[in-house]
Every structure is written in C-alpha cells, then in structure tokens.
Amino acid sequence: MADDVFKALADPTRRTILDELAESSGQTLFEICTRLSMKHRLGISRQAVSQHLAVLEAAGLVETRREGRYKFHTLNPAPLKRITERWTRPDQPESTP
Amino acid sequence: MRIRLLSVFVDDQEKALRFYTDVLGFVKKHDVPISGEDRWLTVVSPEDPDGAELLLEPAGHPAVAPYREALAKDGIPLAQFAVADVQAEFERLRGLGVAFTQEPLEMGGVTTAVLDDTCGNLIQIIQQP
Secondary structure, three states, X not given: OHHXXXXXXXXXXXXXXXXXXXXXXXXXXXXXXXXXXXXXXXXXXXXXHHHHHHHHHHOOOEEEEEXXXXXXXXXXXXXXXXXXXXXXXXXXXXXXX | OOOOEEEEEEOOHHHHHHHHHXXXXXXXXXXXXXXXXXXXXXXXXXXXXXOOEEEEEEOOOOOHHHHHHHHHHOOOOOEEEXXXXXXXXXXXXXXXXXOEEEEEEEEOOEEEEEEEOOOOOEEEEEEOO
C-alpha cells in the first residue's frame, strides 16, 4: 500500500493533479485535463491523464464517485497521513508509572 | 469557408427546443417536418440570427447512446457557447434549475463552466477577455 503511494507521488504530473484536486474537489476528467493544459501548460493526452488518475486511484489518493451519468474525482489525503505517522510519533508522556 | 451548421443529438426534440430557447435564450430558426415525428429543427443566437445554426438532431441512431455516455462520464462538452459573464449566467441558469458539472472557474484568462442540457449533452459556456 505504502509502495503504491510513493510510486504515485514520484511523478510531477500526478502531484500537479493532486494539487488541482486539493484546490477544487470533484472534477471530471475533462476539467482536470483542461486545468493541466490551461493553467500548467501541460500538453498531455486525455489517455495519459486517465492513466495517471488510475495510478492515483490504485494508491488510494484519488477517489471517484458517479453522479448520474457523470464521474467526479476527489482527493483522499488519508494515505498521506499514514505515511507521516510512520516516522513521527506523538511525544511520550512526561511521567510513566 | 464559414461554419453554417453544427448539430447536437437530443433525446427529445420538443424538450430540447424548450431548453435551448426558454432556458439558454436561443431563438428557433428552422422547424420542418422530416419523417415520422422527426423535425429539421435549428436554433440561432438572437445576437447573431444569420450566424451559425445549431441543429437539434434526434438521437435515435444506435451509435449515439454509447458515444454520448462515454463523453458524459468524462465530463466532455459537445459544444461551447460564448457569454459576456460566466458567473452571472451560471447564477441565472442555476436559478432555473440547470445542473452544472463544472462551476465557473478562471483558467489562464478565460472563465468556463459546464452545464447539463437535460437532453443528453454537456455544454460549456465561456467568457473571454
């Protein structure tokens, strides 16, 4: 599971997709593609964006929901939290019996 | 060469005519019976009545349903209409009960939004500087 998250985060385009989903939740594939090309000048194909989304979804970082005929993508930050918790532990209590 | 006519497939021509005129604000240009209940039904912009026509074409052909379903799933609009103010138009249309898959969003100088035309298609509205 963690390997999938690291692999997903290793790619700059996928990090940009996560940035965009963090800024605006619930985007269609068309909207993600438009923002990548208009805002970030990333001229990548719809198929490539679709594949990036599949990697992010497999890692649990992106979730999709169907609403009627439409499919929307949202960011799920839970796997990131698990990564940070792996190395950062809460402080030990001052006094232990 | 100029663009004369473009078509969108619609589930129900009468319902489509009402949406494209009463809600979006286009005006009917041609309405000619073709065969059975089908009509040659076109609308134009009141701002450009001699400009390009939009044909509201019956969606009965078997290729249409899978084509439109696949595009709708990914949120891909089938036409783009220019408006003076996307935010104002979004609020006006939402007030009329129109569903949007993308709310107004500024993207590098242009603002767009994407709405469901209730006839099976997504339509993008755009405001350019």
